[in-house]
Amino acid sequence: MSQRESAERRTTKPSDTEETTATRGEAAASADLDSDVDSILDEIDSVLEENAEDFVKSFVQKGGQ
Amino acid sequence: MSVHRVMGIETEYGISVPGHPTMNAMVSSTHIVNAYAQEVIAAGRRKARWDYDLESPLRDARGFDMSRAEADPSQFTDDDLGLANVVLTNGARLYVDHAHPEYSAPEVTNPRDAALWDRAGVLVMERAAALASRNGSSPPINLYKNNTDNKGASYGTHENYLMRRQTPFADIVRHLIPFFITRQVFTGSGRLGIGQEGRSMRYQLSQRADFFEVEVGLETTLKRPIINTRDEPHADPEKYRRLHVIVGDANLCDVATYLKMGTTSLVLAMIEDGALDHVDLMPRKPVSEMHAVSHDTTLGHRVALADGRMLTAIEIQMQLCYLARKYCEEQAAGEIDEQTQDVLDRWSATLTDLSNDPMTCANRIDWVAKLALLEEYRSRDGLDWSAHRLQAIDLQYSDVRHDKGLASRLEARGRLDRLFTDTDVERAMTTPPDDTRAYFRGECLRRYPEQVAAASWDSVVFDIPGHESLLRVPTLEPLRGTREHVGALLDASPTPQDLIAALSVSA
Numbered sequence: 001m002s003q004r005e006s007a008e009r010r011t012t013k014p015s016d017t018e019e020t021t022a023t024r025g026e027a028a029a030s031a032d033l034d035s036d037v038d039s040i041l042d043e044i045d046s047v048l049e050e051n052a053e054d055f056v057k058s059f060v061q062k063g064g065q
Numbered sequence: 066m067s068v069h070r071v072m073g074i075e076t077e078y079g080i081s082v083p084g085h086p087t088m089n090a091m092v093s094s095t096h097i098v099n100a101y102a103q104e105v106i107a108a109g110r111r112k113a114r115w116d117y118d119l120e121s122p123l124r125d126a127r128g129f130d131m132s133r134a135e136a137d138p139s140q141f142t143d144d145d146l147g148l149a150n151v152v153l154t155n156g157a158r159l160y161v162d163h164a165h166p167e168y169s170a171p172e173v174t175n176p177r178d179a180a181l182w183d184r185a186g187v188l189v190m191e192r193a194a195a196l197a198s199r200n201g202s203s204p205p206i207n208l209y210k211n212n213t214d215n216k217g218a219s220y221g222t223h224e225n226y227l228m229r230r231q232t233p234f235a236d237i238v239r240h241l242i243p244f245f246i247t248r249q250v251f252t253g254s255g256r257l258g259i260g261q262e263g264r265s266m267r268y269q270l271s272q273r274a275d276f277f278e279v280e281v282g283l284e285t286t287l288k289r290p291i292i293n294t295r296d297e298p299h300a301d302p303e304k305y306r307r308l309h310v311i312v313g314d315a316n317l318c319d320v321a322t323y324l325k326m327g328t329t330s331l332v333l334a335m336i337e338d339g340a341l342d343h344v345d346l347m348p349r350k351p352v353s354e355m356h357a358v359s360h361d362t363t364l365g366h367r368v369a370l371a372d373g374r375m376l377t378a379i380e381i382q383m384q385l386c387y388l389a390r391k392y393c394e395e396q397a398a399g400e401i402d403e404q405t406q407d408v409l410d411r412w413s414a415t416l417t418d419l420s421n422d423p424m425t426c427a428n429r430i431d432w433v434a435k436l437a438l439l440e441e442y443r444s445r446d447g448l449d450w451s452a453h454r455l456q457a458i459d460l461q462y463s464d465v466r467h468d469k470g471l472a473s474r475l476e477a478r479g480r481l482d483r484l485f486t487d488t489d490v491e492r493a494m495t496t497p498p499d500d501t502r503a504y505f506r507g508e509c510l511r512r513y514p515e516q517v518a519a520a521s522w523d524s525v526v527f528d529i530p531g532h533e534s535l536l537r538v539p540t541l542e543p544l545r546g547t548r549e550h551v552g553a554l555l556d557a558s559p560t561p562q563d564l565i566a567a568l569s570v571s572a
Contacts, residue, residue, distance in 0.1 A: 041442065047471075052453040063217075063287075064162065
């Protein structure tokens with residue numbers, strides 16, 4: 001899936017739209033799962049350390065046991 | 066035969082001070098421990114120090130002592146005087162070990178409690194870090210329940226199991242090596258990076274595997290061995306050995322911790338009872354097989370056994386799981402206790418699920434839960450495995466803050482199965498288990514905070530007004546000092562003087 005398709009899909013929440021209700025069928029379960037994944041990723045986006053590169057590079061530990 | 070035995074988990078936490086990369090880790094770790102000690106244990110009251118009298122970290126299970134001159138200084142545990150080191154009312158030890166804050170959970174008698182008091186440690190660390198930044202003694206400090214910085218350093222999550230002294234150590238080595246190499250399929254916490262320094266950005270099952278270089282040895286900080294021979298039972302050495310297991314990962318999933326402790330306890334029971342005497346699953350090259358199993362997330366790698374067979378890690382685990390079930394059924398004559406039955410059932414179900422589709426274990430096994438999240442990010446954002454964001458996710462999965470830690474976020478969403486409620490875990494932060502000597506230790510600290518001068522796994526030391534010397538109460542038997550054993554005695558002793566008098570009479 002391209003980033004763009006993915007971004008568009010994320011903006012569509014099944015509970016908000018009539019279309020989704022109309023197309024409820026065998027794809028519904030999978031759509032629910034997708035929207036669940038999207039909302040988890042959105043939440044994680046909001047808590048993830050802002051500068052990933054700095055965060056990863058500055059995590060330097062002394063060895064332990 | 067069951068999963069029940071005296072056991073416990075000790076965890077060194079990763080520590081970082083954002084914006085202050087050069088801050089000395091011993092100093093920041095000391096801030097963590099002191100902040101918790103000062104504000105939580107007892108503001109202004111005495112902090113019980115650790116009693117080092119019986120520590121002997123250079124004693125080797127093979128029957129000889131390493132001289133201190135031969136030992137690497139990092140192997141000493143008693144020269145860190147001055148570093149923060151306290152005992153908590155839940156019976157745990159919170160201290161600074163090798164530039165990491167460490168929580169050594171109290172001794173418990175079963176895997177469920179081991180997982181609970183280990184999890185209480187995450188909450189202790191979260192609270193300690195919050196207090197350290199609030200009291201202004203240091204800039205904000207972040208803590209991680211993981212085992213590597215992906216730049217060459219590793220720090221441990223050690224399991225301890227009390228075993229019968231008479232079990233030959235050679236049997237332990239022969240049967241545990243194949244078990245440890247293959248249990249990674251459900252105990253691994255997942256790591257983005259291959260090799261000690263994370264040179265190649267591929268995903269593997271275990272945080273720790275690449276840091277193991279030899280099969281058997283005393284060291285824990287260098288040339289790490291799959292079987293660690295440290296023989297420091299913290300109990301009657303004639304009766305007991307404490308098996309010190311250093312190969313494990315720090316788990317965030319309750320079920321993973323529970324299975325790790327439960328299955329290992331079952332395998333140890335079979336070794337003690339000679340039930341594996343005719344089984345030989347020893348790999349030809351244990352160390353490289355340990356790495357190879359960890360590096361194959363398809364779980365298809367075949368381990369070359371010394372006898373020529375080629376078996377996958379799951380096949381080896383399934384065989385041990387089958388033998389354990391059969392042995393429990395024979396021994397218990399159909400009356401297997403509930404927790405042992407639960408461990409056996411979860412063990413076999415998890416192995417079956419892993420062999421069908423590892424992703425079905427994203428609700429209970431850390432490496433799968435983290436991999437699922439990484440794959441979702443990759444798919445949404447088209448990320449290459451070398452993306453810094455993926456490495457950040459790997460790291461932040463283990464952040465102890467409930468609102469920042471990604472395992473915690475997944476759990477809050479219902480994506481990870483829980484074995485405990487928040488109330489269970491909060492209670493375990495301050496309350497000891499009922500059924501080991503940790504009960505006596507923790508209760509003495511809670512009831513007589515002014516008069517407990519020091520404590521350790523095998524002692525509580527009182528400083529009683531009017532007595533010139535300190536009074537040391539040895540607690541060498543891990544299964545004494547339980548609520549059943551001393552609960553009434555403690556209730557009848559409003560002061561430590563009363564307790565000492567009562568103990569002298571009953572001794």
